[in-house]
Each structure stands twice: as C-alpha cells, then as structure tokens.
Amino acid sequence: xxxxxxxxxxxxxxxxxxxxxxxxxxxxxxxxxxxxxxxxxxxxxxxxxxxxxxxxxxxxxxxxxxxxxxxxxxxxxxxxxxxxxxxxxxxxxxxxxxxxxxxxxxxxxxxxxxxxxxxxxxxxxxxxxxxxxxxxxxxxxxxxxxxxxxxxxxxxxxxxxxxxxxxxxxxxxxxxxxxxxxxxxxxxxxxxxxxxxxxxxxxxxxxxxxxxxxxxxxxxxxxxxxxxxxxxxxxxxxxxxxxxxxxxxx
Amino acid sequence: xxxxxxxxxxxxxxxxxxxxxxxxxxxxxxxxxxxxxxxxxxxxxxxxxxxxxxxxxxxxxxxxxxxxxxxxxxxxxxxxxxxxxxxxxxxxxxxxxxxxxxxxxxxxxxxxxxxxxxxxxxxxxxxxxxxxxxxxxxxxxxxxxxxxxxxxxxxxxxxxxxxxxxxxxxxxxxxxxxxxxxxxxxxxxxxxxxxxxxxxxxxxxxxxxxxxxxxxxxxxxxxxxxxxxxxxxxxxxxxxxxxxxxxxxx
Numbered sequence: 001x002x003x004x005x006x007x008x009x010x011x012x013x014x015x016x017x018x019x020x021x022x023x024x025x026x027x028x029x030x031x032x033x034x035x036x037x038x039x040x041x042x043x044x045x046x047x048x049x050x051x052x053x054x055x056x057x058x059x060x061x062x063x064x065x066x067x068x069x070x071x072x073x074x075x076x077x078x079x080x081x082x083x084x085x086x087x088x089x090x091x092x093x094x095x096x097x098x099x100x101x102x103x104x105x106x107x108x109x110x111x112x113x114x115x116x117x118x119x120x121x122x123x124x125x126x127x128x129x130x131x132x133x134x135x136x137x138x139x140x141x142x143x144x145x146x147x148x149x150x151x152x153x154x155x156x157x158x159x160x161x162x163x164x165x166x167x168x169x170x171x172x173x174x175x176x177x178x179x180x181x182x183x184x185x186x187x188x189x190x191x192x193x194x195x196x197x198x199x200x201x202x203x204x205x206x207x208x209x210x211x212x213x214x215x216x217x218x219x220x221x222x223x224x225x226x227x228x229x230x231x232x233x234x235x236x237x238x239x240x241x242x243x244x245x246x247x248x249x250x
Numbered sequence: 251x252x253x254x255x256x257x258x259x260x261x262x263x264x265x266x267x268x269x270x271x272x273x274x275x276x277x278x279x280x281x282x283x284x285x286x287x288x289x290x291x292x293x294x295x296x297x298x299x300x301x302x303x304x305x306x307x308x309x310x311x312x313x314x315x316x317x318x319x320x321x322x323x324x325x326x327x328x329x330x331x332x333x334x335x336x337x338x339x340x341x342x343x344x345x346x347x348x349x350x351x352x353x354x355x356x357x358x359x360x361x362x363x364x365x366x367x368x369x370x371x372x373x374x375x376x377x378x379x380x381x382x383x384x385x386x387x388x389x390x391x392x393x394x395x396x397x398x399x400x401x402x403x404x405x406x407x408x409x410x411x412x413x414x415x416x417x418x419x420x421x422x423x424x425x426x427x428x429x430x431x432x433x434x435x436x437x438x439x440x441x442x443x444x445x446x447x448x449x450x451x452x453x454x455x456x457x458x459x460x461x462x463x464x465x466x467x468x469x470x471x472x473x474x475x476x477x478x479x480x481x482x483x484x485x486x487x488x489x490x491x492x493x494x495x496x497x498x499x500x
Contacts, residue, residue, distance in 0.1 A: 049396050050353060061338050068344040075337035087325035088311050094318040103300060146299050 003029040006233055008044070009053030010036045010221075011209050012177070014109065014170040015066040015101070016054040021166050022070045024202035025080045031231045034213075034221055035238025038122060044237035067097055070163055082163045089158040096150060096157065096164035103143050104171040108180075111135035116178040122218075122242045136180060144187045151189035161200075169197030173207075177214060253279040256483055258294070259303030260286045260471075261459050262427070264359065264420040265316040265351070266304040271416050272320045274452035275330045281481045284463075284471055285488025288372060294487035317347055320413055332413045339408040346400060346407065346414035353393050354421040358430075361385035366428040372468075372492045386430060394437045401439035404446075411450075419447030423457075427464060 005023070007030045009016035023030055035044065040051055047062050048055050055062060056069045063069050074083050084090045115132045119125045147168065151157060157164045172182060172194050184191035197203060209228055216224045222232055255273070257280045259266035273280055285294065290301055297312050298305050305312060306319045313319050324333050334340045365382045369375045397418065401407060407414045422432060422444050434441035447453060459478055466474045472482055 049349070058338075061341065063341055063345055065345060065348045068341060068348055071344060072337060072341035075340060087322060088308075090325060091311065091313055091318060091322035094321060095313055095315060098315045098318055099299070 003031050003231060004058060005030040006033065006057040007031070008033045008035060008048070008055040008057070008233075008237060010034050010213070011206060012174070012213055013037065013053055014105075014167075014174050015052070017170040017173060017206060017210075018066045018163070018167055019054050019056065019069050019073075020206055021170065021200075021202045022073055022082050022163070024205065025082065025161075026073060026077045027080070028073065028077060029231070031233050032225070033233040033236050033238065034225055034230075035236060036122065036218055036221075036242075037118065038242045039218070039238045039240050041237055041240040044240070047237075067094075067101060067163075070097075082161070082166065084158050084160065084162060093158055093162045093164040097167045099146075100167040100171050104168075107135050107139045107143055108171050108175050111139070112178050112180065113174045140175070140180070141186075144182065144190055148187045148189050151193055153189060154192055156196075157193075165193060165197050169194055169203060173198070173203075173210070177210075253281050253481060254308060255280040256283065256307040257281070258283045258285060258298070258305040258307070258483075258487060260284050260463070261456060262424070262463055263287065263303055264354075264417075264424050265302070267420040267423060267456060267460075268316045268413070268417055269304050269306065269319050269323075270456055271420065271450075271452045272323055272332050272413070274455065275332065275411075276323060276327045277330070278323065278327060279481070281483050282475070283483040283486050283488065284475055284480075285486060286372065286468055286471075286492075287368065288492045289468070289488045289490050291487055291490040294490070297487075317344075317351060317413075320347075332411070332416065334408050334410065334412060343408055343412045343414040347417045349396070350417040350421050354418075357385050357389045357393055358421050358425045361389070362428050362430065363424045390425070390430070391436075394432065394440055398437045398439050401443055403439060404442055406446075407443075415443060415447050419444055419453060423448070423453075423460070427460075 005028060007016065007019060007023075009019075011017060011020065011032075011034065020030075035053065037053060040048065045051060047057075048064050050064065052064055054066055054069060055064055056072070063072060070082060074081065083093055111131050112135045115127045115135075119127060156162060168190070175182075182191045182194060198207070209225065209230065212224050212228060213221055222236070225232055255278060257266065257269060257273075259269075261267060261270065261282075261284065270280075285303065287303060290298065295301060297307075298314050300314065302314055304316055304319060305314055306322070313322060320332060324331065333343055361381050362385050365377045369377060406412060418440070425432075432441045432444060448457070459475065459480065462474050462478060463471055472486070475482055
C-alpha cells in the first residue's frame with residue numbers, strides 16, 4: 001500500500017527532521033525521497049521553486065516550507081496536537097519556531113553545519129574556520145541567551161510538547177553533528193529541553209537513521225535507508241549535480 | 251482610550267503593511283510606533299531579537315514576524331477571515347505568503363527597494379545599478395512567472411480574500427515605489443490581482459499614508475502621521491542611529 005504522503009528531503013536537514021518528528025507523533029506514514037540539499041534536478045525545481053527541502057506531496061497538493069507543512073498536518077490530523085489551542089500560546093510557539101528556522105538556520109546550518117559538514121562532504125571544499133568560529137563563539141551563544149530567556153526551568157515550553165520544542169531540538173541535532181554541545185552550566189534550560197526532546201521515541205528513531213546516513217556517501221544512501229526499513233519513493237528528484245550557493249533549507 | 255494593540259514598524263515596509271491591512275479588514279484599532287528599518291534602539295533589540303519589523307504588542311505578549319502576527323490576529327479575531335477554513339486551501343495560502351515573504355522579500359525589498367530607496371534615503375549611499383537591474387530584469391520576472399502559474403484568471407486566489415492576495419499586493423506596492431510596474435500583457439493574472447487588491451479600502455487608506463511618508467524625512471514622520479489621524483505611541487523605539495546591514499524585514 002502506498003502512503004498518502006511523500007516527503008522530499010534528507011533526514012539530516014533540521015527542516016526535514018521537524019516534519020518527520022511531527023508525522024511520527026501523529027502516527028502518519030510517509031514515503032521518502034531522501035535528496036540532499038543542492039542536488040535536486042529540474043523536476044525538483046518545478047515543485048520547489050525556492051529549491052528548498054522538505055516538500056510534502058499529498059495528491060494534487062504540493063507544499064514547501066517545513067512550517068507550512070507542519071501547520072497543514074496539524075489542521076488535517078488534529079490528534080497529538082503540536083500547536084496549542086490557546087491563541088496566545090499558539091502564537092508564542094509559532095514565533096519560537098520562526099526564530100529557530102530563521103536564526104538557527106543561519107547560524108547552525110548555513111555557517112556551522114555547512115562549513116564543517118556539507119562543504120567537505122558535497123563539494124570537497126575546506127572549512128572557512130573564521131566563519132565557523134564566529135558562529136560558534138559569538139552568534140550561537142547570543143541565540144542561546146535568547147532561548148534561555150524564553151524557556152521554562154523544566155518541562156515543555158507551553159506545557160505540552162509543541163513545534164517550539166521540536167524545532168529547537170531539531171536544530172541542535174545538527175549542531176551536535178559538528179560536535180557542538182550546549183553548555184549546561186551556562187544555558188541550563190536549553191540543555192534540559194534538548195535532553196528531554198531527544199529522548200522521545202520520535203527523535204530516537206530518526207537518530208538511528210541520521211547516524212547511518214551521516215556516514216554514507218550520497219549514492220549509497222537509498223540502499224542504507226531501505227535496509228533501515230524506511231519506505232522510499234521509486235524515483236528520486238535528487239539526481240542533479242550538486243551546486244554551491246545558499247543552503248536550500250527552510 | 252488606548253488601543254489593545256501596538257504595532258512597531260514603518261508603513262513603508264511590506265511586512266508592516268500586511269499586518270495593517272489585516273487589522274483594518276478585521277476592524278481592529280492599533281497604536282503605531284512608525285520606526286524605520288535599521289534605526290531601532292536597544293529597547294527595540296530586546297523586544298525584536300532579529301531586529302525585524304513589525305512587532306505586535308498585546309499586553310504581555312510580544313510577537314515578531316508578520317505571518318505569526320497575522321495568524322494570531324486570525325485566531326483571536328475570527329471575523330473577516332484572512333485564512334480559509336479548509337486545510338488544503340489554508341496550506342496553499344500559507345505557502346504563497348511564505349513564498350512572497352521570502353522571495354519577494356529578497357528581490358523587491360533587499361535588492362530593488364533597498365538599492366533605489368533606503369540606501370539613498372537612510373544612508374546617503376548610491377544605488378548599485380547592477381544589483382537593481384539583475385533583480386528587475388531576471389529575478390523578479392522569474393518570481394512573476396511562478397505567481398502567474400499559481401493564480402486564477404480572476405478573483406481571489408482561494409475564492410475569498412486571504413493573506414495570499416494581501417501579501418502579494420503588499421510587496422508589489424514597494425515595487426511601485428521604485429517605479430516598477432507589472433507588465434499586464436506578460437503576467438495578466440498578477441496584474442489583475444494587484445489592481446483588485448489595491449482598490450480595497452484597507453489598501454487605499456494606507457496608500458494615502460504611504461505616499462506622504464515616502465516624501466517625509468524620518469524626523470518629521472511622526473508629525474505627518476499625527477496630522478493624517480494615525481494613533482501614535484507616546485515614545486518611540488526608533489531613535490537609534492541607522493546602521494547598514496541586512497534589511498530587517500519579515
């Protein structure tokens with residue numbers, strides 16, 4: 001039986017991870033086309049005009065942007081809600097999700113993960129150590145100060161688990177891929193939240209996949225994912241040549 | 251009587267315009283602190299960690315990001331809905347809003363409006379004509395091709411007026427400030443939509459304000475807005491010095 005949903009995007013992207021965690025929590029099955037950033041072919045450009053991952057396909061409906069996708073999944077499958085019902089709390093969750101998608105996207109993804117990971121892995125280029133160091137030592141601490149000021153001492157941000165918690169935890173997974181660990185003395189609320197979120201079965205199931213994928217060259221990734229039991233699409237939109245440029249996240 | 255809502259941000263920003271049109275449609279009053287991009291003081295940085303406008307203040311709740319604000323206003327004031335009830339239609343509206351905030355933000359705002367408007371007006375610097383020409387002749391036509399492919403022949407995008415229509419119309423107002431007119435032969439669906447949206451009283455009321463503000467130096471803007479009957483905050487967070495850098499929109 002074919003799943004209702006197809007997701008295009010690699011599980012190493014925090015934007016893809018947000019969506020996959022959301023689907024896991026809601027008990028929704030999906031087929032995956034695990035394309036990496038920068039390698040989408042022309043068909044990919046057509047369905048994702050900003051060349052971003054993830055894309056969700058649900059019959060005629062093609063959605064780009066991780067937040068738009070999660071909001072849609074919430075509207076279509078209200079069980080296991082990932083946005084609070086109260087308008088003020090919901091707005092806070094949306095703002096924190098946007099803050100992370102935007103600011104942690106710049107700092108953790110475009111600077112740290114791109115410099116130390118993708119640049120070498122996809123383009124065989126060396127890390128710009130100054131960019132990486134500035135992100136690690138100045139920009140990320142500033143973002144952590146802000147998050148620390150917004151988080152509760154313990155528990156989820158608005159009481160129940162929401163996309164705010166999921167998004168923060170998704171981005172810091174990528175920080176951990178480039179060996180960045182949040183200092184629990186300096187930002188205890190963030191560190192506690194990350195531990196709690198990463199212990200969720202939805203994050204743990206993905207972590208097993210991420211760890212394998214991170215060590216697998218692009219051409220072998222589909223094979224490894226099949227072995228891990230992930231339901232893959234028959235065709236891939238990811239057979240273009242890698243092209244450098246702005247990280248196609250979101 | 252003081253309005254429940256305070257909006258921080260200049261009416262010349264398309265992100266601010268989206269929110270003000272949404273509030274007008276819903277019949278919501280607001281006080282305005284009309285600060286321009288780049289000039290927010292330290293207090294502004296504290297409440298808007300990405301230094302973006304608009305900010306909405308509703309008692310203890312401080313929201314950044316125009317989309318988060320419009321979603322909140324919709325949740326809190328369901329009258330005159332700006333997002334459709336059907337989940338698939340709602341998702342389409344959210345995606346188009348995101349596409350515009352992101353792509354038209356880059357092309358129309360950070361390149362065209364910034365180069366021809368803000369750079370001279372705020373920083374007394376000259377336009378980079380190559381950046382402007384590339385945006386006008388290559389990047390914007392590409393975005394217009396995409397929008398044309400997504401729009402109906404006539405009428406609003408999902409039947410009723412929504413944030414998708416409002417957002418497109420908000421951005422192309424800024425294109426018109428730098429004398430860019432959408433070619434109605436080449437992109438008839440976009441041209442028809444713009445005409446229809448700009449004729450709405452909510453856009454017309456703002457247009458009168460925008461036209462005056464666009465010709466008024468920063469220090470006199472509050473005076474002009476008061477004269478035009480806009481309810482202003484007593485204090486402004488916009489008394490910092492202009493600092494160049496990335497456009498603080500969204």
